[in-house]
Amino acid sequence: MSHDDFLVAPLHTPPAYAAVVERIQRALTLGLLVPGDRLPAERALSQGMGVSRVTVREALRVLQGEGLLVTRRGSGGTTVAPNIDGLRGADSGHEERVREVFELRLALESTAARLAAERHLEVDLDELTACQAAMARSTDVHSFRRADSKFHLTVARMSGNHLLRQAIEDARAVAFSTLDRRSFTPLQRSSIHDHAAVLQAIERREPPAAADAMMLHIVRARAEVESILSHTEQERALHRRGERTP
Structure with missing residues (x-):
């Protein structure tokens, strides 16, 4: 690949929610978040990561779909699932x-x-x-x-x-x-x-x-x-x- 080809190659920018998913997955993988831990509120995650609350919600939905997070009805809180060994x-x-x-x-x-x-x-x-x-x-x-x-x-x-x-x-x-x-x-x-x-x-x-x-x-x-x-x-x-x- 020439330097011109390198410079004009198309950029592939992942959606914003993917970065939030990756950040939370990294915390899970490193053991900084463990089963039963409650995540910060959507507003805190949104402000801390500099993304919209819609983006945070989409990321949480993805992680819930993978069985890594669960939402407690009533309290409205999101916690780490009891068994996250599937992440490995x-x-x-x-x-x-x-x-x-x-x-x-x-x-x-x-x-x-x-x-x-x-x-x-x-x-x-x-x-x-x-x-x-x-x-x-x-x-x-x-x-x-x-x-x-x-x-x-x-x-x-x-x-x-x-x-x-x-x-x-x-x-x-x-x-x-x-x-x-x-x-x-x-x-x-x-x-x-x-x-x-x-x-x-x-x-x-x-x-x-x-x-x-x-x-x-x-x-x-x-x-x-x-x-x-x-x-x-x-x-x-x-x-x-x-x-x-x-």
């Missing part, structure tokens, strides 16, 4: 994609931790400490996923690099879409210490230690997730063989 891809057992995602996270999030240790403000530390405390208090997978995402996205924001922050959000969205709920249960038990080490290094303004702590955390998480997915694939293989047995 069917290829959750593909180890190759998991490997790629974690390799990307190693590069991006260790850099973010190093920059956060150099550039953070005290108010940032308060928020990061609250995220780590929420993880320690979490009693179920959904509350852990929410706190975990907030922790990592807060570190990304503290880096002061907007492109890096967006790349980390994108990588984590791919990671979450690749995994299912069971993959987070062992992480819930093992990562509390890892996150505390990242927080401590950032608080002390020790960039190399912060990067190392984040890398160690992601390497451990990758090993645990790969072990779970391998076991899941073995179970599926046994089930398939059982179905073929006369």
Whole structure:
């Protein structure tokens, strides 16, 4: 394609409601919205996203049609459906994609931790400490996923690099879409210490230690997730063989 062809190629602009759908789906995928959460009112969503209330309603209708949101009659509120696991891809057992995602996270999030240790403000530390405390208090997978995402996205924001922050959000969205709920249960038990080490290094303004702590955390998480997915694939293989047995 020549540069002239590139410049005059037609633009394909998606409808406004599609952007709202994508924003809410991203929050669901990252675990920032969990089953039972109530969404802000239409007016708040409209003002916050800079779109009309008609656009918001259309987006909510699409998400309700996909079974991701439910509307409570009487209260008029919209909440996240009890079971949103269908949002994840069917290829959750593909180890190759998991490997790629974690390799990307190693590069991006260790850099973010190093920059956060150099550039953070005290108010940032308060928020990061609250995220780590929420993880320690979490009693179920959904509350852990929410706190975990907030922790990592807060570190990304503290880096002061907007492109890096967006790349980390994108990588984590791919990671979450690749995994299912069971993959987070062992992480819930093992990562509390890892996150505390990242927080401590950032608080002390020790960039190399912060990067190392984040890398160690992601390497451990990758090993645990790969072990779970391998076991899941073995179970599926046994089930398939059982179905073929006369």
